[in-house]
Amino acid sequence: MDILSKIIEIIKRLVVKVIPDSYRKESSIRTSILKWLLIGLLIRVTLMPITVYHPDLLGIYWRSSLIAYHKMPWAGGGQIFAHYFHAFFLWIFKPLMPYFNNILLNPTMGPGATEDMFIAFVNHPNVFRTLFLFKIPYLIFDLGCAFLLLRIFQDHKKGVLAFIFWIVNPIVIFATYIAARYEGIPAFFILLSLYYAKNNSSTRSLLSLGISVIVRWYPLILLPFFVVILGKKLTKRLKLAFWGLLPLGSMMILARSFGGPREVKVLTQIPWHENFFGMRFYLYHLYDNVFVFVVAYTFLLLYAYFNTDYSFTSLWKAVLILLLLFFATCFFHVHYLMWLIPLLTLQIVEDRRFIGLFVALVLCFVVYTFQWGQHLAGFLFTPLDFSYFVSLRTPFEIINQYYPADKFIGVFRSIFSGISLLMAYLIFKEFFLRGERKNEVP
Amino acid sequence: MKYHKKIILSVLMMVTCLTIIPGGTGKARENQSENLLRNSDFEVLEAPDKPRFWSRGRGWSLDTEGPYQGKSCMRASEAWRWLLQEVPAKPEKYYSFTAYVKSDIGVARKTDYQNTFLWLDYLDKEGKIIKEESGPIYVASSWGLYGRVILTPTKTEKIRVKLGKRLGEGSVWFDGIELKSLSNNLLLNPDFEIVDSEDRPVFWGVGRGWSAHITRPYRGRNCMQGTEPWQQLWQSLPARPNRFFALKTHLRSNITVTEGADNLNTAVFLMCLDSKGKVIKQEERAMLAPFSWQEREISVYAPDETATVKITLLKRLGKGSLWVDDLQVRQLPSYLRIRILRAILDDKPFFIFYFSLYLILIISLIRVVLKR
Numbered sequence: 143m144d145i146l147s148k149i150i151e152i153i154k155r156l157v158v159k160v161i162p163d164s165y166r167k168e169s170s171i172r173t174s175i176l177k178w179l180l181i182g183l184l185i186r187v188t189l190m191p192i193t194v195y196h197p198d199l200l201g202i203y204w205r206s207s208l209i210a211y212h213k214m215p216w217a218g219g220g221q222i223f224a225h226y227f228h229a230f231f232l233w234i235f236k237p238l239m240p241y242f243n244n245i246l247l248n249p250t251m252g253p254g255a256t257e258d259m260f261i262a263f264v265n266h267p268n269v270f271r272t273l274f275l276f277k278i279p280y281l282i283f284d285l286g287c288a289f290l291l292l293r294i295f296q297d298h299k300k301g302v303l304a305f306i307f308w309i310v311n312p313i314v315i316f317a318t319y320i321a322a323r324y325e326g327i328p329a330f331f332i333l334l335s336l337y338y339a340k341n342n343s344s345t346r347s348l349l350s351l352g353i354s355v356i357v358r359w360y361p362l363i364l365l366p367f368f369v370v371i372l373g374k375k376l377t378k379r380l381k382l383a384f385w386g387l388l389p390l391g392s393m394m395i396l397a398r399s400f401g402g403p404r405e406v407k408v409l410t411q412i413p414w415h416e417n418f419f420g421m422r423f424y425l426y427h428l429y430d431n432v433f434v435f436v437v438a439y440t441f442l443l444l445y446a447y448f449n450t451d452y453s454f455t456s457l458w459k460a461v462l463i464l465l466l467l468f469f470a471t472c473f474f475h476v477h478y479l480m481w482l483i484p485l486l487t488l489q490i491v492e493d494r495r496f497i498g499l500f501v502a503l504v505l506c507f508v509v510y511t512f513q514w515g516q517h518l519a520g521f522l523f524t525p526l527d528f529s530y531f532v533s534l535r536t537p538f539e540i541i542n543q544y545y546p547a548d549k550f551i552g553v554f555r556s557i558f559s560g561i562s563l564l565m566a567y568l569i570f571k572e573f574f575l576r577g578e579r580k581n582e583v584p
Numbered sequence: 585m586k587y588h589k590k591i592i593l594s595v596l597m598m599v600t601c602l603t604i605i606p607g608g609t610g611k612a613r614e615n616q617s618e619n620l621l622r623n624s625d626f627e628v629l630e631a632p633d634k635p636r637f638w639s640r641g642r643g644w645s646l647d648t649e650g651p652y653q654g655k656s657c658m659r660a661s662e663a664w665r666w667l668l669q670e671v672p673a674k675p676e677k678y679y680s681f682t683a684y685v686k687s688d689i690g691v692a693r694k695t696d697y698q699n700t701f702l703w704l705d706y707l708d709k710e711g712k713i714i715k716e717e718s719g720p721i722y723v724a725s726s727w728g729l730y731g732r733v734i735l736t737p738t739k740t741e742k743i744r745v746k747l748g749k750r751l752g753e754g755s756v757w758f759d760g761i762e763l764k765s766l767s768n769n770l771l772l773n774p775d776f777e778i779v780d781s782e783d784r785p786v787f788w789g790v791g792r793g794w795s796a797h798i799t800r801p802y803r804g805r806n807c808m809q810g811t812e813p814w815q816q817l818w819q820s821l822p823a824r825p826n827r828f829f830a831l832k833t834h835l836r837s838n839i840t841v842t843e844g845a846d847n848l849n850t851a852v853f854l855m856c857l858d859s860k861g862k863v864i865k866q867e868e869r870a871m872l873a874p875f876s877w878q879e880r881e882i883s884v885y886a887p888d889e890t891a892t893v894k895i896t897l898l899k900r901l902g903k904g905s906l907w908v909d910d911l912q913v914r915q916l917p918s919y920l921r922i923r924i925l926r927a928i929l930d931d932k933p934f935f936i937f938y939f940s941l942y943l944i945l946i947i948s949l950i951r952v953v954l955k956r
Contacts, residue, residue, distance in 0.1 A: 173955065180949040249874030526923055
């Protein structure tokens with residue numbers, strides 16, 4: 143019982159650390175946090191063992207198992223941090239998954255997760271345990287994000303609202319537990335970066351952002367905004383840029399040392415950078431193209447540079463506008479939408495109009511996912527019954543019976559873009575154009 | 585103890601449980617049940633040429649020259665004369681019925697060449713015959729293991745085992761008769777440990793290119809190696825409609841394939857056949873057998889009119905061999921066709937942990953809501 147008391151004490155201390163003092167003092171707020179936390183956990187625990195997204199989840203864990211179980215230390219193929227992160231958890235889970243080679247093995251030892259691997263995986267007797275364990279690392283960072291939001295807001299009502307918005311957010315739940323991607327990890331480090339920015343610790347802020355860059359590439363496009371808005375002078379900006387790029391630089395040195403120049407090349411290739419150039423205007427001469435997102439990015443960065451008040455609010459609003467523009471103008475994989483949520487949470491807490499817009503956005507997003515066919519339809523639930531869920535018709539096929547499905551999806555995609563642009567416009571107008579600071583996060 | 589302490593203690597216990605009892609490790613797949621027949625190798629006599637517990641007709645004698653096991657075996661020299669024993673049995677249950685048999689009857693392999701009976705009568709509680717299976721077999725001149733899997737009809741209370749010579753000039757010798765209940769695995773010789781003089785696994789049908797192989801089996805001494813594409817390895821089982829059958833098998837191969845179009849080197853089938861031998865339902869799974877042993881599973885729900893379930897494995901394509909070992913077929917209750925229920929049985933430690941966690945969360949939530 144002595145050991146038990148010690149463990150309880152450790153858990154208590156952990157709770158004390160994750161929930162700020164001010165929130166714990168008020169009984170109603172504490173109860174509210176606990177209630178929504180339990181609701182969120184129930185949703186997560188329900189989905190964790192029953193959904194699988196092929197090939198992403200199996201792919202990353204298969205490649206990470208090469209590091210953890212097959213003594214192949216450089217299996218990353220670019221996403222080095224992510225693979226070592228997953229390999230670490232596989233190493234911890236090893237005693238709980240003695241069957242691993244039966245459930246997830248590429249017979250050719252290639253890096254991909256094949257259709258055959260998927261079928262073997264979902265039909266394995268231990269598939270539910272495996273999926274549950276696979277998603278535990280994501281759960282840790284996901285909950286970390288929720289608790290970080292409490293720390294970002296000192297106003298309890300706003301903090302609790304942000305917490306609730308995160309904990310029952312359909313996009314967070316979808317991206318982390320259904321599509322089962324590790325978007326929660328960069329989201330955590332971005333929120334940590336914002337937390338430090340709010341507390342005037344810009345070096346730590348940039349370092350956290352830098353860590354998020356090595357997990358996922360997209361925070362790299364946010365980095366110039368952090369540098370420009372958090373640094374008032376050139377020397378300060380150079381210093382911040384250094385801290386922001388330090389993790390990436392270190393990773394490149396490691397890649398060069400262990401994997402050679404080829405690994406550095408792989409590392410520097412942003413897998414989805416082509417997405418930036420999808421929407422463009424060709425000016426009908428030579429190679430004269432105008433990429434819409436690049437135009438918007440340049441405009442926004444320069445605007446922030448010339449008009450910033452170096453505040454925390456300017457920072458997150460500028461970054462939120464940027465991401466909204468990205469989703470409005472660029473192709474994105476379904477789980478990318480979670481990139482928006484940490485920043486959108488800050489906005490929704492301030493302006494309740496955005497809750498309605500977010501609901502509309504999610505509805506359009508549901509239709510948007512139809513273009514992935516079975517992968518985001520029946521395949522997701524194949525662990526429950528492979529034959530049944532594989533045989534189900536996809537929403538795409540059903541819609542196509544009555545109306546061209548591509549056009550149908552396109553219409554909803556366009557509405558999605560329209561809502562994103564409206565959100566970006568509202569934020570831009572109310573904050574930057576008025577130049578008022580009414581909505582400063584207290 | 586305080587409430588939160590109880591919760592933490594419960595979670596710790598569950599985690600410990602999950603850690604201590606990891607699932608998915610290799611399980612023995614043989615049937616360990618006892619032989620229901622008494623004095624099955626005729627070692628105990630109650631009178632000359634009369635083994636204890638057995639009734640015999642004319643033409644039966646004890647032979648001590650060259651039995652398969654022990655000191656004696658039984659010899660039948662007259663056709664259609666029985667050596668029989670009755671044993672209690674349960675209705676709608678699977679049993680294996682096997683015997684070591686040899687014969688010196690010289691019968692040419694033509695239309696009616698089966699020289700021996702491994703006969704079974706299924707009796708109800710009044711001793712009336714519900715069903716009889718004559719089980720004619722052709723027995724060769726050296727000791728060999730013969731037999732089949734049986735499924736007792738409804739209302740079966742007893743099985744009468746009847747051994748006998750069927751036709752031809754000469755005698756038939758019997759030894760090591762076994763009638764065993766099957767539960768864990770309905771297949772006979774599931775790991776190919778018993779092979780005949782030509783290295784073919786007993787009770788299995790084999791196509792060209794299949795042979796017993798002793799290098800790197802998954803379990804035991806043997807596995808099966810298939811070298812020819814589309815040549816089958818199969819075994820059939822009696823079955824009833826509306827039952828659920830699950831097959832597990834271990835596979836490996838050295839077939840070199842390139843990732844891409846059709847690289848699935850192996851196919852596993854579970855077929856449901858009616859009483860006329862017509863396939864009425866088939867579950868087929870093409871798969872890629874890896875370089876090291878890997879377990880694969882396939883299942884089928886038998887439709888109406890199913891009389892037999894046939895399992896078939898074959899190498900599909902590519903250069904190289906396919907190896908198969910340690911198969912298991914289970915008949916599961918029909919509700920277990922619901923995958924999640926099957927998974928719960930297969931991975932009890934995880935689901936104990938999972939449902940406990942779920943329960944704790946729900947109770948905590950109710951408590952928080954009501955407290956408010």
